[in-house]
Amino acid sequence: MRLQPLVLRLRVAGYVLLLASMLACSGNPGNPVRMAATPTVLTEAPDPGLDSLGTYIKGFADREEVPGIGLLLARRGQIIFWEAYGSADTDFNKPFRKDTIVFLASSTKPLTTTAIMTLVDEGRLSLNEPVSAYLPEFSRLRYENGQPAPCPTIRQLLSHTSGWAGLREMSPDATMAIRDNELTLKESAEKISREPLLAEPGTRFAYGGLSYNVAGRVAEVVSGKTFDVLIQEKVFNPLKMTETTFRPTPLQGERIAGIFKPAPWGGQLNLFRFNPERDRTLLLIGGGLYSTARDMATFLQMHLNRGLYGANRILSEKAIANMQKHQIGDAELGFVPLETVTSYGLGWIRDSQVDKQTALRVSHSGAFGSVAWIDRERDLIGVLFTPMPLRVAHPIHEKIRARIRDIIPPGK
DSSP states (O other): OTTHHHHHHHHHHHHHHHHHHHHHHHOOTTSOOOOOOOOOOOEEOOOGGGHHHHHHHHHHHHTTSSSEEEEEEEETTEEEEEEEEEEEETTTTEEOOTTOBEEOGGGGHHHHHHHHHHHHHTTSOOTTSBGGGTOGGGGGOBBTTSOBOOOOBHHHHHTTOSSSOOTTTOOHHHHHHHHOTTOOHHHHHHHHHTSOBSSOTTSEEOOOSHHHHHHHHHHHHHHTSOHHHHHIIIIIHHHTOTTOBSSOOHHHHTTBOOEEEEOTTSSEEEEEOOOTTOOOOOOOTTTOOEEOHHHHHHHHHHHHTTSEETTEEOSOHHHHHHHHSOOSTTOEEOSOSSTTOOOBOSSOEEEEESSSSOEEEEEEEOTTSEEEEEETTTTEEEEEEOOSOHHHHHHHHHHHHHHHHHHSOTTO
């Protein structure tokens, strides 16, 4: 009998805890409570309903419209489709496999921007500060007519509105600033500081690589580390992206796809083949990474998770939102990478949007047939590799992505 009061108190406490738990789960209309969700980590769960998609993309390789093709799709944290067909090197009958490494070219930009944005999150770098606050040599910029020019901000560097020339507009000296493999990133930035601005910063969008090399050099100065070390520590290591690098090893080189284009006489004509003996000092911040579909999928899922992957927070939600919102204002469009590009964030092309603040789909293509994208309407990420010039690959990419949107409707 003496135990009854204690038992009664324990039962009452249990009911109170149960009621509190139920209220927390259901929420209160006046003050809803959000339960913490476990951040998504990718797992493989192939969807048999996508078998027809495999047949469809294999057809491009079978008809030799592409040398090889790889496609990975993940939805709600599950890899629902991952296949590869065709050849990674048609001259040596090397098959294109799921673990084939490709040269990302400009699909590099979301990754390098992410590394730079970690410094913004840490308060060590401000998007609205002029470059000259970090690199004094940029305090003496000039326009083409020799008149003094204002210095672009870090935001303008990452949104291609710095005022410098875009691709196909660059002077020979500017071209060498991002093409001379023997330069350091410091030397590259110093050369760019002597290049004239074509427009006032913020008034003209001109897609290219000059601004990104300058942004990369700023990140080196702020962090005290070379950019390859910075991105390794801030992005690749926590995401376990072991196959993503500026400098592939000879062993990785054996899995790198060559770049081909359709030959007029049939078959494929080689344009590029990785040479492990070629020395490269210069890091091309806007276009120098190599990666795999699986590594890219992990990176994209982190962005879809608004900066989280597993227990690791790579970026704040604010940084993710900054990268995906419209950043070019009403700037005149100079050189654009694709005719369809009318809105750009920081390191992302905005394909579809609710408004200037909120993007439904963001992506980035590379000059040699890579494209990576995030589709928030479908809770979907995608990686598509077709190692060939983008002008040939882009129409194929558009067909495949449209087919995917047809097969996977929003919100289901």
